[in-house]
Amino acid sequence: MKLVFLGTSAAQPTETRGMTCICVVLEKEILMFDAGEGAQVSYLKSRLGWNKKMKIFITHLHGDHCVGLLGLLQTMSLQSRTESIDIYGPKGIEDFIAANLKVLNFGLTFPVRIMIVKEGLVLDDKTYSIHTCEADHSIPAFSYVLQEKERPGRFYPEKAKALGIPEGKLWHELQSGKEVKVGDKTFKPSGVMGEKRPGKKIGISGDTRPTKKLEEFFKNCDYLTFDSTYSDELKEKAQENYHSTAKQAAELAKKAGVSNLILTHFSTRYDDPEALVKEAKTIHPSVIAAKDLLEITVKYDV
Numbered sequence: 227m228k229l230v231f232l233g234t235s236a237a238q239p240t241e242t243r244g245m246t247c248i249c250v251v252l253e254k255e256i257l258m259f260d261a262g263e264g265a266q267v268s269y270l271k272s273r274l275g276w277n278k279k280m281k282i283f284i285t286h287l288h289g290d291h292c293v294g295l296l297g298l299l300q301t302m303s304l305q306s307r308t309e310s311i312d313i314y315g316p317k318g319i320e321d322f323i324a325a326n327l328k329v330l331n332f333g334l335t336f337p338v339r340i341m342i343v344k345e346g347l348v349l350d351d352k353t354y355s356i357h358t359c360e361a362d363h364s365i366p367a368f369s370y371v372l373q374e375k376e377r378p379g380r381f382y383p384e385k386a387k388a389l390g391i392p393e394g395k396l397w398h399e400l401q402s403g404k405e406v407k408v409g410d411k412t413f414k415p416s417g418v419m420g421e422k423r424p425g426k427k428i429g430i431s432g433d434t435r436p437t438k439k440l441e442e443f444f445k446n447c448d449y450l451t452f453d454s455t456y457s458d459e460l461k462e463k464a465q466e467n468y469h470s471t472a473k474q475a476a477e478l479a480k481k482a483g484v485s486n487l488i489l490t491h492f493s494t495r496y497d498d499p500e501a502l503v504k505e506a507k508t509i510h511p512s513v514i515a516a517k518d519l520l521e522i523t524v525k526y527d528v
């Protein structure tokens with residue numbers, strides 16, 4: 227699993243930062259969170275591919291988080307995409323997309339399904355689930371959590387060999403959780419595999435003030451990307467504009483037991499967000515600043 231940041235600026239772009247867009251790249255699928263204007267340009271640069279299986283989750287209907295959907299869908303059509311896309315977002319997203327498709331009069335080469343999200347479970351897939359929590363922003367906004375499901379335990383080939391199970395198809399079946407037969411003997415996966423391994427938890431705040439509710443929602447995230455629009459000396463401004471400071475992001479991450487904090491959504495007044503990282507690091511030990519096209523490979527301990 228990896229996180230790819232396609233846009234990390236707040237409200238307006240800079241020469242080096244585009245509007246908000248983050249992709250979580252899974253083995254067989256891409257989950258995109260927000261698609262600010264220009265998302266297609268950085269998506270192109272990321273070389274993630276136009277016909278990949280994809281779902282898009284929009285946190286809220288401010289232009290810098292959703293206007294990029296249109297160009298993205300249009301280019302995908304020009305690239306003859308055939309794979310369907312599911313788009314999740316707050317109420318109003320269906321009208322936004324329908325009106326634009328109609329006015330701009332472009333057809334799509336692939337099916338698009340639109341799902342309105344409410345707080346709670348949004349999607350329960352075979353290998354992961356997506357939950358939302360209401361954020362504290364100036365319009366209805368959601369934060370998202372991707373929870374990967376338990377992964378199978380480690381496979382021990384020496385145990386399989388010792389039990390006389392021939393390598394190949396039968397090993398593969400054991401690894402995918404099936405019992406196998408060799409002669410009249412039946413072998414269970416537990417005989418050749420270790421304990422199941424916990425899946426990773428990834429949090430994406432979208433635009434928000436820090437809240438107690440989000441602290442609970444992001445409990446024990448392995449990676450959390452959080453609104454860090456301002457430095458702490460502008461915390462009144464952050465409060466007024468329904469955003470967070472880097473320090474507030476770090477305080478929330480610390481209380482929630484988050485392992486790795488990634489600051490993003492920087493105000494254009496910060497050419498270099500190093501000061502924001504420094505401020506957050508006084509609170510939380512693992513902090514980095516996102517930048518456009520940054521890729522983070524999710525670490526698995528075992």
Ligand SMILES: [Zn+2]
Pocket residue numbers: 286288363433
């Ligand atoms: Zn916003």
